[in-house]
Amino acid sequence: MKYREDMRSGGALLWLFQRVTGVYLAAVLLLHVIMLHVLIEGELNFEAIAHRVATPMWKTINISFLVVALFHGLYGLWIVLDDYVHRRWLRVSVFGLLSIIALVYVTLGILTILPFQPGG
Amino acid sequence: MRVIKRYRIHLGTFAWILHRLSGLALIFYMLLHIWVIHHLSVGEESFNGIMEFFNNPLFKFLEIGLVGVILYHLWNGLRVTLIDMGVLVERQKLLFGIAVAVWLVTWFAIGAVMFCRFGGFALS
Numbered sequence: 001m002k003y004r005e006d007m008r009s010g011g012a013l014l015w016l017f018q019r020v021t022g023v024y025l026a027a028v029l030l031l032h033v034i035m036l037h038v039l040i041e042g043e044l045n046f047e048a049i050a051h052r053v054a055t056p057m058w059k060t061i062n063i064s065f066l067v068v069a070l071f072h073g074l075y076g077l078w079i080v081l082d083d084y085v086h087r088r089w090l091r092v093s094v095f096g097l098l099s100i101i102a103l104v105y106v107t108l109g110i111l112t113i114l115p116f117q118p119g120g
Numbered sequence: 121m122r123v124i125k126r127y128r129i130h131l132g133t134f135a136w137i138l139h140r141l142s143g144l145a146l147i148f149y150m151l152l153h154i155w156v157i158h159h160l161s162v163g164e165e166s167f168n169g170i171m172e173f174f175n176n177p178l179f180k181f182l183e184i185g186l187v188g189v190i191l192y193h194l195w196n197g198l199r200v201t202l203i204d205m206g207v208l209v210e211r212q213k214l215l216f217g218i219a220v221a222v223w224l225v226t227w228f229a230i231g232a233v234m235f236c237r238f239g240g241f242a243l244s
Binding site: 019022023025026029030033038041043044046053066069073074076077080101108109111112115 | 140143144146147150151154155157158160161164167168171172175183187190194197198201204230233234237
């Protein structure tokens with residue numbers, strides 16, 4: 001049980017943060033699903049979304065959505081893995097892998113959202 | 121065997137297991153989704169090409185299932201958050217019932233719209 005002393009899954013602050021991000025995601029994700037699957041009536045293609053996605057307001061919303069969702073999802077995955085992975089070297093590796101995935105996907109997402117122009 | 125028999129799965133435990141399973145499904149979907157959507161930055165043709173790949177009954181059907189998984193995780197997550205905040209802790213069964221009802225109603229509403237769209241049924 002020694003691993004619990006030096007590498008804990010989070011503590012109270014991260015637990016609270018998982019709740020706060022969850023509430024934010026509940027609102028934005030519900031909006032995301034309704035906008036893309038209920039409000040858009042035709043085929044879901046470039047033309048249907050490009051104009052909106054290019055506005056500064058939606059770039060801001062989408063980047064915050066991206067970062068918060070990746071944090072909530074990957075930290076949530078870590079909470080689950082925390083219950084099953086006990087060997088220290090494996091825990092360090094898994095945690096490192098999740099951190100790298102977070103970094104790569106935040107970068108990929110921001111590179112998609114930020115420079116986007118409807119002209120392509 | 122006696123030990124297994126005595127190990128009862130309560131409603132809360134069941135909801136917790138489903139929360140983990142739905143969360144696991146969603147993180148893997150999200151990583152795939154971000155990769156698919158990054159085609160937006162490659163260009164219009166690239167994005168429309170990959171969206172066309174998903175534009176068939178199989179994926180449309182799976183999408184309705186995905187919305188169900190999302191909404192379960194969403195409403196159960198809010199239920200857990202309310203309990204953590206001390207709201208309705210005395211009436212957990214009622215809160216659980218509300219969460220399940222809201223989950224099914226929202227899934228049915230959004231799912232029905234999505235089903236009618238890909239089924240080609242007219243929505244007035």
